[in-house]
Amino acid sequence: MDYINTIATKNAPIHNAIQIIKQLPITEKLIHMYKRSSKNELLFIGTATFITLYNLSAYLKVKRQKLNSPPTVPYSLPLFGHNLYMMFMPSKFLDWCNERYGEIYNLNLQGKTMTITNGKLGEEAMKANAEDLSLDHGIVRDVLHLDYVFDETILDIGMTVNPAVARMALPNSKMPMYVAGIQSGLENACRALLNEKTTAVQNPSPFFQNFVAYMSVPGLIGDEFALNIEVIESFASFTGDVIKNVPLFMAVPTFLHKYILPFVQSAKKHESVMLKHVAPVVIERREKMRLAEEAGKEHGLVENFLQGLVEFEQTDENGVRTHCSAEQLSRAVLLVAFASVHTTSMNLSFSIYWLLARPDLMERLVEEIERILPGDTPVSATALAEMKFLNNFTREVLRQGGDSIANGKKAMRDFTFSNGYQVPQGRIVASSVRQMNFGDNSIRNSVEEMNPDMSLNKTSTTPARDFVSFGAGKHLCPGRFFAVQEIQMTLVYLIKNYDIKTVSGKRPQPICHIAGYMVINSEEPLVFTRKH
Numbered sequence: 366m367d368y369i370n371t372i373a374t375k376n377a378p379i380h381n382a383i384q385i386i387k388q389l390p391i392t393e394k395l396i397h398m399y400k401r402s403s404k405n406e407l408l409f410i411g412t413a414t415f416i417t418l419y420n421l422s423a424y425l426k427v428k429r430q431k432l433n434s435p436p437t438v439p440y441s442l443p444l445f446g447h448n449l450y451m452m453f454m455p456s457k458f459l460d461w462c463n464e465r466y467g468e469i470y471n472l473n474l475q476g477k478t479m480t481i482t483n484g485k486l487g488e489e490a491m492k493a494n495a496e497d498l499s500l501d502h503g504i505v506r507d508v509l510h511l512d513y514v515f516d517e518t519i520l521d522i523g524m525t526v527n528p529a530v531a532r533m534a535l536p537n538s539k540m541p542m543y544v545a546g547i548q549s550g551l552e553n554a555c556r557a558l559l560n561e562k563t564t565a566v567q568n569p570s571p572f573f574q575n576f577v578a579y580m581s582v583p584g585l586i587g588d589e590f591a592l593n594i595e596v597i598e599s600f601a602s603f604t605g606d607v608i609k610n611v612p613l614f615m616a617v618p619t620f621l622h623k624y625i626l627p628f629v630q631s632a633k634k635h636e637s638v639m640l641k642h643v644a645p646v647v648i649e650r651r652e653k654m655r656l657a658e659e660a661g662k663e664h665g666l667v668e669n670f671l672q673g674l675v676e677f678e679q680t681d682e683n684g685v686r687t688h689c690s691a692e693q694l695s696r697a698v699l700l701v702a703f704a705s706v707h708t709t710s711m712n713l714s715f716s717i718y719w720l721l722a723r724p725d726l727m728e729r730l731v732e733e734i735e736r737i738l739p740g741d742t743p744v745s746a747t748a749l750a751e752m753k754f755l756n757n758f759t760r761e762v763l764r765q766g767g768d769s770i771a772n773g774k775k776a777m778r779d780f781t782f783s784n785g786y787q788v789p790q791g792r793i794v795a796s797s798v799r800q801m802n803f804g805d806n807s808i809r810n811s812v813e814e815m816n817p818d819m820s821l822n823k824t825s826t827t828p829a830r831d832f833v834s835f836g837a838g839k840h841l842c843p844g845r846f847f848a849v850q851e852i853q854m855t856l857v858y859l860i861k862n863y864d865i866k867t868v869s870g871k872r873p874q875p876i877c878h879i880a881g882y883m884v885i886n887s888e889e890p891l892v893f894t895r896k897h
Contacts, residue, residue: 432787432788433781433785433786434471434786434789435466435469435470435471435480435788437470437478438462438466438472446474447473451474451880451882452880452881453881454881455769455878455882456799456806457806459481459769459770460805460806460807462481463483463797463800463805468483468485468487469481469482469483469784469786479773479792479794479795480788480794481770481795481797482782482794482796483800483801484801486783486784487797487801487833488801488830488837488838489782489783490774490796491836491837491838491840492838492839493774493780495524495777497780498774498775498776498780499774501520502774502777503774503793503794504774505524506520507775508773509607509611510614510622511523511700511703514607514632514633514636515699515700518693522694522700523700526674526679526697527674527704528843529677530670530674531843533673534668534672534673535670535843535844535846536846540846540850541745542668543584543850544854546584547583547850547851547854548854548858549583550582550583550591551580553580553583553591554579554580555862557575557579558575558576558579559863559893562895563892563893563894563895564893565890565891565892566893567868569886569887569890570605570886570888571602572891573710573713574601574707575598575601576710576855577705577710577713577851578598578600578601578702578706580851580855581702581709581851584670584847585669585671585701586671586698586701587667588667590642595638596638596643599634599635599638599639599699599702600706601706603632603635603699603702604702604703604706604707606631606635607703608707610629636696639695639696639699640695643671643694643695643698644691644692644695645691647671647675647691648691650672651691654666670701674697674698705844708842708848709848709852711766711884711885712763712848712852713851713855715766715875716759716852716856717859717891718873718874718876718886718887718889719758719762719765719875720856720860720865721865721866721872721873722875723812726815726817727860730754730755730758734752734755734857734860734861737752738857744857744858746850749850749854753822754817756820756822756825757817757818757821757823759852759853760820760823760832761815761816761817761820763825763832763834763835764820764832765815765875765876766834767833767834767884768882768883768884769798769799769806769882770795770797770882771795771798772796772798773795774793774794774795775792775793775794776788776789776790776793778790780792798833801830801831802834803831804831825849826846859893861896863895863896865892865894867891867892868890869890873889
């Protein structure tokens with residue numbers, strides 16, 4: 366650095382140029398941005414800059430197409446696009462875009478042109494058929510790259526069979542039958558993870574993932590796995606192992622991915638765990654079902670998600686009804702883990718940190734729990750239904766936890782919206798979820814403004830135009846009833862049995878962000894102290 370400064374000082378033109386650059390107003394702002402940015406945000410900007418250059422040819426190709434494209438927001442910075450605005454003023458910037466350009470416009474984000482929708486067109490994007498706008502190709506393959514982990518058969522099971530089974534096995538009407546399993550999983554989780562009088566949790570994300578895994582495994586795949594540490598740990602860590610690779614895959618051009626795959630975090634080990642433990646149980650259940658059918662009796666197996674997969678029949682192109690093999694189902698269970706543990710643990714984390722950040726909300730929830738479930742009264746579906754504040758609080762947490770830009774879907778062909786605007790094949794179409802939830806990105810955006818009463822006793826699993834956190838239309842999350850029941854039962858159990866505080870004693874920030882618009886949970890260390 367001294368050598369460079371010496372050259373610049375001795376070379377008058379270079380020296381003068383450097384002095385001019387230093388005096389520019391933007392220079393001070395960029396230096397300030399660099400100093401306040403986290404390592405992840407700087408990595409994100411660097412990656413986006415690289416991808417911008419990499420995708421320049423694709424951008425020029427789109428410009429030559431004769432489509433009625435949505436307006437592109439101006440002031441896109443060379444190389445950086447609109448990323449800096451999103452990092453440092455996301456709510457104001459998106460609100461300005463929505464006010465100026467309406468329900469659909471283009472932004473240059475992550476090195477690509479992305480179409481952003483809100484309002485009625487946001488609902489239209491969410492409800493669109495997968496043949497037009499595909500979440501599978503927009504997220505599962507092109508971002509998470511689960512196609513590097515599973516073959517096409519398993520991915521097809523995950524995208525078609527798993528949701529169908531979830532609708533049959535996990536509807537709201539069946540939630541009472543899952544209470545006992547969730548309660549048992551809760552107690553197992555506390556014995557395993559909070560086994561001291563006082564337990565400090567230094568890494569909240571893996572803690573909550575493991576907690577939810579203990580709670581989910583018995584209800585979703587069976588009591589046989591309730592204390593199977595290998596299965597529980599795979600349920601908990603599979604999602605994290607996949608997500609760790611995402612920044613690298615984003616930074617490296619797709620045609621080079623095959624060369625870096627041997628050096629990234631492998632998720633294949635989790636398949637081995639499921640083949641070892643889940644496949645034999647599937648085979649055993651099918652044998653019991655066969656014997657029961659021959660005897661003309663009911664098989665008597667407990668109804669849960671895995672049992673739904675075991676019994677699910679598909680019809681092939683010849684009209685023959687078939688079942689997925691035990692090996693296929695054991696692998697598909699990992700996609701259930703991905704869909705359930707990650708989102709449930711994140712929203713559970715949001716809930717805990719909101720209560721710690723707002724003691725007034727904690728006080729109201731404690732009062733309701735003590736009134737409806739006094740002493741050792743066991744939790745029940747009926748009691749949960751009576752807890753109006755818990756319902757409103759859960760709904761508000763889910764609304765607050767929506768990404769400003771989410772549900773990135775890939776256009777599988779040139780797609781035309783109802784207002785006539787078109788997006789080309791290959792374009793990512795995202796929805797401005799927070800704007801759709803609140804009408805404005807800046808509304809109720811501070812910790813103090815969080816207000817459960819605004820939910821007006823609307824059920825926390827029922828979608829609405831001001832509540833799209835679970836999606837919309839036929840693409841609604843089919844596991845939302847189970848996830849919400851898990852979150853609510855956990856809050857009741859932990860509040861009745863533990864005092865929870867931040868290790869620092871300071872008020873936490875309940876929701877954090879990456880790049881300004883992707884929500885992540887707080888990593889503020891916690892301490893749990895048993896009350897009894």
